[in-house]
Amino acid sequence: AQRVTQPEKLLSVFKGAPVELKCNYSYSGSPELFWYVQYSRQRLQLLLRHISRESIKGFTADLNKGETSFHLKKPFAQEEDSAMYYCALKGSQGNLIFGKGTKLSVKP
Amino acid sequence: DAGVTQSPTHLIKTRGQHVTLRCSPISGHKSVSWYQQVLGQGPQFIFQYYEKEERGRGNFPDRFSARQFPNYSSELNVNALLLGDSALYLCASSLWASYSTDTQYFGPGTRLTVL
Numbered sequence: 336a337q338r339v340t341q342p343e344k345l346l347s348v349f350k351g352a353p354v355e356l357k358c359n360y361s362y363s364g365s366p367e368l369f370w371y372v373q374y375s376r377q378r379l380q381l382l383l384r385h386i387s388r389e390s391i392k393g394f395t396a397d398l399n400k401g402e403t404s405f406h407l408k409k410p411f412a413q414e415e416d417s418a419m420y421y422c423a424l425k426g427s428q429g430n431l432i433f434g435k436g437t438k439l440s441v442k443p
Numbered sequence: 444d445a446g447v448t449q450s451p452t453h454l455i456k457t458r459g460q461h462v463t464l465r466c467s468p469i470s471g472h473k474s475v476s477w478y479q480q481v482l483g484q485g486p487q488f489i490f491q492y493y494e495k496e497e498r499g500r501g502n503f504p505d506r507f508s509a510r511q512f513p514n515y516s517s518e519l520n521v522n523a524l525l526l527g528d529s530a531l532y533l534c535a536s537s538l539w540a541s542y543s544t545d546t547q548y549f550g551p552g553t554r555l556t557v558l
Contacts, residue, residue, distance in 0.1 A: 339485075371549075378446075379486070379533065379549040421485050428499030430476060431535075431547060433485030 337362050339424050341434035348412050349442050356407040356437045358396075358422030367425035368405040370396055371433075374418045382407075382420070392416070412441045447536050447550035455556045456524050464519040464553045468536030474498070475517040476547060477509055478533040486533055492517055493539070521555075529557045 478486035
């Protein structure tokens, strides 16, 4: 089965604290994984994808095939990081399979 | 470029009615995908079209159908609406159908409420 699990519905941290949003996946084969973000009143947008191995807005994510995980991390959270974060897996039809999302709230 | 556009923004229908949602992709993009997002859930794949042909279909009943036009815009049709069809319907466009380097760009969505 192709599935994405985000165990945390809500994650609340203080500004300057480290952030880790968890994502686990189920996929037979070589997975392609993404993090999408939705800021308040904005559309869903790509944050980063594992094949690029890039850091966007200070966020990084490493694919761990052994643990089937693709956790999103940022060493120092900012208030503007508050948003809904979705982990997504590219399915066999080229579609995106999304997790249920984690709402990140960064408090001042 | 305004990005992916969708119309209408909001829609209220009653059970049993039919609805048509529209999507215009980013200029130059040939693939359009449709997703349904129920409150509290992540988007769920409905259809993908590429060069006017259906390339993928999610686990949705036959009441859901779609098509893509020569200008690459797309329509999603839902017949015999049920209360459970109430959701945000998202359209995403991409250059190609499934290349790993391709990014799906999402529209703002159409909020459908079925009473």
